[in-house]
Amino acid sequence: MSSLSQHYKGMKLILSVDRLDYTKGIIERLDAFKCFLDTYPKWRGKVKLIMVAVPSRTDVGTYQQLRDRIEQAVSRINGEFGTVDWTPISYQFQNRPFAEVVALYASADVALVTPIRDGMNLVAKEYVASKQNRPGVLLLSEMTGAIDELPEALSINPHNTRSVAESMNEALTMNKREQQRRMRDMQRRLKSYTVQTWGREFMGDLEATAHSRGKHYRKHMKGEHRNEVLDAYAKATSRLIILDYDGTLKDFVASPRALLAKPSLKLRRLIKRLVDDERNHVAIVSGRPKKALDKWFKGIDVTLIAEHGAWSKYDGKWSRVESDFPSTKKKLKPILEKYVSRTAGAEIEEKDYSLVWHYRNVTPELAYVRAGELKRELIHAIDDDEIGVYTGDKIIEVKPIEISKGAAASELDAIYEPDFTLVAGDDYTDEDMFRELAHQAVTVKVGPGHTRARYRLNTVAEMNQLLEELSRQKNN
Numbered sequence: 001m002s003s004l005s006q007h008y009k010g011m012k013l014i015l016s017v018d019r020l021d022y023t024k025g026i027i028e029r030l031d032a033f034k035c036f037l038d039t040y041p042k043w044r045g046k047v048k049l050i051m052v053a054v055p056s057r058t059d060v061g062t063y064q065q066l067r068d069r070i071e072q073a074v075s076r077i078n079g080e081f082g083t084v085d086w087t088p089i090s091y092q093f094q095n096r097p098f099a100e101v102v103a104l105y106a107s108a109d110v111a112l113v114t115p116i117r118d119g120m121n122l123v124a125k126e127y128v129a130s131k132q133n134r135p136g137v138l139l140l141s142e143m144t145g146a147i148d149e150l151p152e153a154l155s156i157n158p159h160n161t162r163s164v165a166e167s168m169n170e171a172l173t174m175n176k177r178e179q180q181r182r183m184r185d186m187q188r189r190l191k192s193y194t195v196q197t198w199g200r201e202f203m204g205d206l207e208a209t210a211h212s213r214g215k216h217y218r219k220h221m222k223g224e225h226r227n228e229v230l231d232a233y234a235k236a237t238s239r240l241i242i243l244d245y246d247g248t249l250k251d252f253v254a255s256p257r258a259l260l261a262k263p264s265l266k267l268r269r270l271i272k273r274l275v276d277d278e279r280n281h282v283a284i285v286s287g288r289p290k291k292a293l294d295k296w297f298k299g300i301d302v303t304l305i306a307e308h309g310a311w312s313k314y315d316g317k318w319s320r321v322e323s324d325f326p327s328t329k330k331k332l333k334p335i336l337e338k339y340v341s342r343t344a345g346a347e348i349e350e351k352d353y354s355l356v357w358h359y360r361n362v363t364p365e366l367a368y369v370r371a372g373e374l375k376r377e378l379i380h381a382i383d384d385d386e387i388g389v390y391t392g393d394k395i396i397e398v399k400p401i402e403i404s405k406g407a408a409a410s411e412l413d414a415i416y417e418p419d420f421t422l423v424a425g426d427d428y429t430d431e432d433m434f435r436e437l438a439h440q441a442v443t444v445k446v447g448p449g450h451t452r453a454r455y456r457l458n459t460v461a462e463m464n465q466l467l468e469e470l471s472r473q474k475n476n
């Protein structure tokens with residue numbers, strides 16, 4: 001470490017360490033450094049940017065191109081501003097032993113972490129952890145997840161060259177006591193939420209899942225249970241069939257967009273056959289918006305419940321539950337948007353009475369961290385007892401608590417007074433229906449996970465198969 005400080009004697013050091021990757025904003029960072037030298041000539045000869053880029057995917061052509069672009073940008077800046085005694089940028093494209101990197105962290109006056117998109121961002125945390133009692137300033141991209149845990153960092157927008165240059169100047173001129181105060185606060189927070197804590201939470205969830213899989217087979221609807229259900233159905237004169245859509249009748253598709261999720265012709269025919277039996281009342285109870293359900297089940301005389309019960313369509317007319325959720329929604333939407341821009345693969349789905357953050361396409365480690373962060377931030381932002389934040393299958397959802405599938409299911413039960421009821425669903429919102437109709441209904445959970453349903457079917461195909469069998473039951 002001492003050799004490092006001797007080597008760069010009297011010079012302020014700005015450090016960046018990253019994998020060579022487009023998402024790291026390396027070119028943007030170089031633009032900002034050039035702008036910094038242009039705008040603040042007093043720092044020329046007194047600052048050095050040390051850029052350590054760790055090789056990654058060197059076989060891929062585009063990364064070769066990125067490497068070339070970086071090297072050209074570095075030589076341009078060094079050529080334009082460098083003197084006999086001073087080279088502004090030291091660029092090192094190599095894997096360095098971790099101990100050396102830690103030594104660099106410890107000596108650096110400023111760490112620059114500027115990804116355009118990123119996950120946990122270990123570099124930021126390693127820099128803070130390496131500082132012990134030393135001063136230092138962290139410049140951290142607002143696109144990273146780490147920014148929530150490290151609010152004492154100077155947050156930057158890596159796309160805004162000018163403001164990054166200004167932040168570099170601010171970091172280099174910040175007084176030592178202020179630097180130490182910020183470092184201490186960040187270190188304290190990092191200690192309380194370590195990788196171990198994260199790991200423990202993650203393993204806990206994993207075990208819960210494994211546990212529920214163990215129970216899995218006991219409930220499986222087969223053999224005599226299945227025959228009992230088929231019998232009861234055949235004997236009944238008024239039947240209510242309540243079906244969730246996604247994950248129950250239709251396999252999940254990667255995107256929540258409507259086009260891919262629409263029912264197949266086969267599924268529509270199956271529903272139609274059930275509806276055509278005059279003893280049956282069929283209701284699709286879904287989290288989907290009413291527009292999608294209307295379109296998908298057009299021409300089939302089925303009761304539709306949209307948005308988890310916010311809207312219902314009996315006898316061809318939509319009506320809705322009263323709520324002032326739209327104003328809350330306006331306030332919360334920017335929070336979800338922030339998490340979409342920061343999380344590659346995440347999407348927002350907006351409905352009249354709910355906001356959903358989907359993370360099916362996000363890498364699991366990142367999804368785990370972000371979902372937790374988002375949930376915490378939402379709970380913090382909501383000051384209304386009537387609004388709930390829910391965790392579902394690869395989603396975080398915000399919606400009024402009075403609106404639930406459970407309430408919709410009891411309403412259906414009250415209206416039709418059936419002597420046979422089947423309720424099928426796959427996620428936590430369906431559990432409300434299972435609970436409401438626990439006594440009178442045959443409840444079926446589709447897929448793994450804890451449930452209060454009486455039976456389980458493993459897949460959407462098995463669920464469709466059961467409905468096929470029911471639709472072909474002969475009159476008794």
Ligand SMILES: [Mg+2]
Pocket residue numbers: 244245246247248425426427
């Ligand atoms: Mg579902």
